[in-house]
């Protein structure tokens with residue numbers, strides 16, 4: 271009996287220490303930058319870290335566009351943000367990242383209603399989706415996590431260039447590190463070995479690198495990031511034994527949504543990071559590129575391949 275208590279005590283102490291350790295390495299964005307007069311677009315802003323990012327921008331006085339697929343969820347988020355910040359300049363626009371038509375419609379609305387965009391956070395994403403193809407014929411997860419952000423970013427790029435210092439922030443993931451079987455010729459196919467998510471997130475990173483190159487000489491800069499490990503809806507779809515494992519890992523290692531939004535916020539507002547255009551961030555600081563993203567030719571190849579798939583040979587530039 272005594273031994274059991276000791277074992278239990280040790281486990282609890284280890285968990286408590288682990289939590290303390292994770293808290294101690296979690297960094298908050300300390301920037302005081304005011305966003306009065308700025309226009310920020312956050313995709314997937316109704317929940318998770320997207321919501322916390324939008325909330326922070328609202329507190330800083332920005333006009334915030336919540337780009338979401340579900341009107342009622344988005345309106346509820348808008349109501350909560352206005353209530354908490356007293357900032358009335360919060361608007362809902364519908365975009366479903368599983369459909370290029372929806373993305374095009376969204377971009378057109380942006381062009382009609384906004385004269386510029388200062389911050390675009392490509393945050394919408396999923397973790398585990400059915401292995402099926404979209405109406406546009408692409409693997410669902412790849413389209414939601416990558417192709418549609420590629421399209422959206424390119425379609426609103428002119429609006430971003432009209433900003434005095436536009437920023438594009440791509441929410442990627444450390445999972446991109448695990449994409450060592452990534453094959454550029456197979457981005458329009460379902461990935462083997464449960465690597466779908468890792469592949470989509472590596473694409474986010476590579477894309478950011480190439481966009482940064484294309485943006486040289488403009489006032490727009492772009493960053494990709496790993497937000498941390500956060501308990502959000504994104505893991506809801508995991509099933510079976512993996513679910514149990516995930517629950518344990520999440521309970522032990524995850525940080526809050528507010529903490530998870532900090533690197534989004536940092537890359538969107540922090541001053542002086544423009545010299546890191548195209549690079550990858552984690553815990554509110556620049557990190558070394560992952561091995562999977564270090565082939566210097568891959569970003570351009572991926573860009574060209576994606577452009578063909580997404581624009582069907584129409585060059586957006």
Ligand SMILES: NC(=O)c1ccc[n+]([C@@H]2O[C@H](COP(=O)([O-])OP(=O)(O)OC[C@H]3O[C@@H](n4cnc5c(N)ncnc54)[C@H](OP(=O)(O)O)[C@@H]3O)[C@@H](O)[C@H]2O)c1
Pocket residue numbers: 313314315316317318319320338339340343365366367368392393394395396414441442443444496497498499500501502503504505
């Ligand atoms: N949580 C983590 O530990 C973690 C780690 C690394 C990276 N990330 C990345 O962080 C980003 C945000 O994730 P989260 O953890 O905050 O997840 P979340 O709470 O599930 O939020 C994801 C957001 O994306 C939206 N979304 C999903 N599919 C969409 C579609 N087809 N069209 C438009 N919007 C869509 C969701 O809308 P609905 O509410 O309508 O579903 C939701 O607003 C993702 O890019 C994810 O890859 C998360």
Ligand SMILES: *[C@@H]1O[C@H](CO)[C@@H](O)[C@H](O)[C@H]1NC(C)=O
Pocket residue numbers: 340341342343
């Ligand atoms: C939007 O979300 C609400 C609440 O979760 C849900 O009841 C509704 O079916 C969703 N609508 C669509 C179009 O997916």
Ligand SMILES: *[C@@H]1O[C@H](CO)[C@@H](O)[C@H](O)[C@H]1NC(C)=O
Pocket residue numbers: 396397398399400503504505506507
């Ligand atoms: C879970 O999977 C279903 C079916 O593929 C999808 O409609 C839903 O958006 C997924 N939920 C999340 C949180 O990814």
Ligand SMILES: *[C@@H]1O[C@H](CO)[C@@H](O)[C@H](O)[C@H]1NC(C)=O
Pocket residue numbers: 392415416418419420421422423424438439440441473474475477478479480481482492493
């Ligand atoms: C992120 O990176 C590039 C440029 O930064 C952009 O065109 C792309 O659509 C963005 N989104 C994702 C999710 O990769």
Ligand SMILES: *[C@@H]1O[C@H](CO)[C@@H](O)[C@H](O)[C@H]1NC(C)=O
Pocket residue numbers: 451462463
């Ligand atoms: C799946 O993973 C195994 C073990 O890592 C590897 O040998 C195999 O080549 C992978 N399959 C594909 C299709 O990449």
